[in-house]
Amino acid sequence: xxxxxxxxxxxxxxxxxxxxxxxxxxxxxxxxxxxxxxxxxxxxxxxxxxxxxxxxxxxxxxxxxxxxxxxxxxxxxxxxxxxxxxxxxxxxxxxxxxxxxxxxxxxxxxxxxxxxxxxxxxxxxxxxxxxxxxxxxxxxxxxxxxxxxxxxxxxxxxxxxxxxxxxxxxxxxxxxxxxxxxxxxxxxxxxxxxxxxxxxxxxxxxxxxxxxxxxxx
Amino acid sequence: xxxxxxxxxxxxxxxxxxxxxxxxxxxxxxxxxxxxxxxxxxxxxxxxxxxxxxxxxxxxxxxxxxxxxxxxxxxxxxxxxxxxxxxxxxxxxxxxxxxxxxxxxxxxxxxxxxxxxxxxxxxxxxxxxxxxxxxxxxxxxxxxxxxxxxxxxxxxxxxxxxxxxxxxxxxxxxxxxxxxxxxxxxxxxxxxxxxxxxxxxxxxxxxxxxxxxxxxxxxxxxxxxxxxxxxxxxxxxxxxxxx
Ligand SMILES: Nc1ncnc2c1ncn2[C@@H]1O[C@H](COP(=O)(O)OP(=O)(O)OP(=O)(O)O)[C@@H](O)[C@H]1O
Ligand SMILES: [Mg+2]
Numbered sequence: 001x002x003x004x005x006x007x008x009x010x011x012x013x014x015x016x017x018x019x020x021x022x023x024x025x026x027x028x029x030x031x032x033x034x035x036x037x038x039x040x041x042x043x044x045x046x047x048x049x050x051x052x053x054x055x056x057x058x059x060x061x062x063x064x065x066x067x068x069x070x071x072x073x074x075x076x077x078x079x080x081x082x083x084x085x086x087x088x089x090x091x092x093x094x095x096x097x098x099x100x101x102x103x104x105x106x107x108x109x110x111x112x113x114x115x116x117x118x119x120x121x122x123x124x125x126x127x128x129x130x131x132x133x134x135x136x137x138x139x140x141x142x143x144x145x146x147x148x149x150x151x152x153x154x155x156x157x158x159x160x161x162x163x164x165x166x167x168x169x170x171x172x173x174x175x176x177x178x179x180x181x182x183x184x185x186x187x188x189x190x191x192x193x194x195x196x197x198x199x200x201x202x203x204x205x206x207x208x209x210x211x212x213x214x215x216x217x
Numbered sequence: 218x219x220x221x222x223x224x225x226x227x228x229x230x231x232x233x234x235x236x237x238x239x240x241x242x243x244x245x246x247x248x249x250x251x252x253x254x255x256x257x258x259x260x261x262x263x264x265x266x267x268x269x270x271x272x273x274x275x276x277x278x279x280x281x282x283x284x285x286x287x288x289x290x291x292x293x294x295x296x297x298x299x300x301x302x303x304x305x306x307x308x309x310x311x312x313x314x315x316x317x318x319x320x321x322x323x324x325x326x327x328x329x330x331x332x333x334x335x336x337x338x339x340x341x342x343x344x345x346x347x348x349x350x351x352x353x354x355x356x357x358x359x360x361x362x363x364x365x366x367x368x369x370x371x372x373x374x375x376x377x378x379x380x381x382x383x384x385x386x387x388x389x390x391x392x393x394x395x396x397x398x399x400x401x402x403x404x405x406x407x408x409x410x411x412x413x414x415x416x417x418x419x420x421x422x423x424x425x426x427x428x429x430x431x432x433x434x435x436x437x438x439x440x441x442x443x444x445x446x447x448x449x450x451x452x453x454x455x456x457x458x459x460x
Contacts, residue, residue, distance in 0.1 A: 031373070032307065087454075115304075117300060117302050117304040118306065119308070120267055120298075120300070120304060121264075121298075121300065121304035121305070122306075123267060124265055124293055124297065124298040124300075125293065125294070125297070125318035125322055125366070125370060126290045126291075126293040126294045126318060126322040126323070126370070127322055127411050128290070131322070135317070135321060136306060140306075140308050141428070143308075168311065180295060186265065188329065
């Protein structure tokens with residue numbers, strides 16, 4: 001235990017640098033995936049077939065390709081097309097796109113769970129499609145969507161470690177680097193695991209809060 | 218003010234309206250009665266463009282109803298709808314429900330809209346519930362809010378689709394009372410209902426629909442007290458004496 005504490009004080013500053021990048025990647029890709037997911041979801045529920053099919057197609061393509069391959073594609077292939085990105089940018093964009101498909105399916109489920117009577121009431125007072133979405137459907141869907149959204153956040157936090165495959169020195173990669181240079185595998189990876197857990201706790205509380213809220217009538 | 222000319226409507230291969238021709242004059246109260254599945258709701262839904270129709274023509278104040286044309290917005294602000302299941306917006310307060318259309322669709326100044334909304338809520342007996350959320354209200358109260366929301370659009374007519382069918386029996390009266398007051402004030406109303414007492418006392422005219430056609434129509438007293446058609450007689454007997 002003594003040895004562990006000594007290692008901890010020694011390694012924590014470096015690992016915290018990894019934590020910083022982990023949080024950056026997670027928040028960046030969370031925002032991007034939310035915005036994109038919202039776009040896909042709204043397209044998906046459109047009554048215009050071409051739009052909803054396009055969105056379904058995009059979602060399936062994204063879901064059908066492993067996250068790691070999407071990251072490689074954006075980091076290694078985009079420069080050949082004249083778009084070069086830093087590893088951090090590529091990680092945020094790659095994870096953001098990859099997760100937008102899951103966000104979209106969650107948002108769509110929330111939108112479709114809204115009673116058709118709500119949409120008819122909105123139309124009957126003269127609202128158009130977009131105003132119905134904005135003023136009636138989305139505000140109600142948000143409540144349904146939040147608990148699964150929280151779960152997605154937890155998954156994204158953990159999957160941000162995939163950014164290590166394109167050289168982003170986030171928490172997992174920092175840990176691996178320290179471990180391979182000091183051979184203190186136990187201390188290092190215990191610390192890494194603990195740090196991930198600590199970051200998850202607020203998210204877990206978030207989910208619990210909204211699950212309780214959603215459970216109420 | 219509302220005219221239907223030979224309206225036909227099919228869902229897939231099933232024709233549910235088989236040539237409906239009818240009209241509603243300004244200030245008139247028309248009740249539509251008929252068995253379940255006969256097409257009563259569909260008629261109302263076609264009038265304010267919640268459904269399309271396959272052929273024929275519906276005119277509201279001379280304007281053709283086409284749910285895909287931009288003019289549908291103006292028609293919907295002229296003809297409001299009250300639903301069987303109220304369909305209030307649960308995430309907004311009673312007052313917000315009532316001003317939603319005036320403020321966001323008709324772009325009225327918020328202050329004026331709120332003033333009128335409070336007046337309308339008082340009119341339906343719910344002035345003190347302005348800040349409640351719909352799920353906190355009884356069914357009868359919710360339906361009265363829905364009527365206030367319809368009135369807030371300052372419509373020329375209101376369509377009611379079985380406004381009391383989802384209510385506990387002891388709450389039916391408060392909603393019918395509000396509707397009767399509206400009728401007395403000269404509102405043009407089309408009411409799909411199973412409340413024969415209301416139809417008898419308030420309606421100017423009654424249409425009896427069965428199988429997607431108007432089987433019989435006329436002055437409320439005539440159709441309800443002295444129906445000519447066997448199907449109307451049979452229907453009324455079953456509604457008035459269920460046992
Ligand atoms: N969206 C739909 N798709 C397919 N069929 C429908 C749809 N809506 C209604 N119908 C059918 O159309 C017919 C007429 O329905 P409508 O709702 O107008 O009847 P109604 O007279 O209002 O009956 P109720 O008294 O039960 O409300 C019914 O046979 C119904 O099953
Ligand atoms: Mg009906």
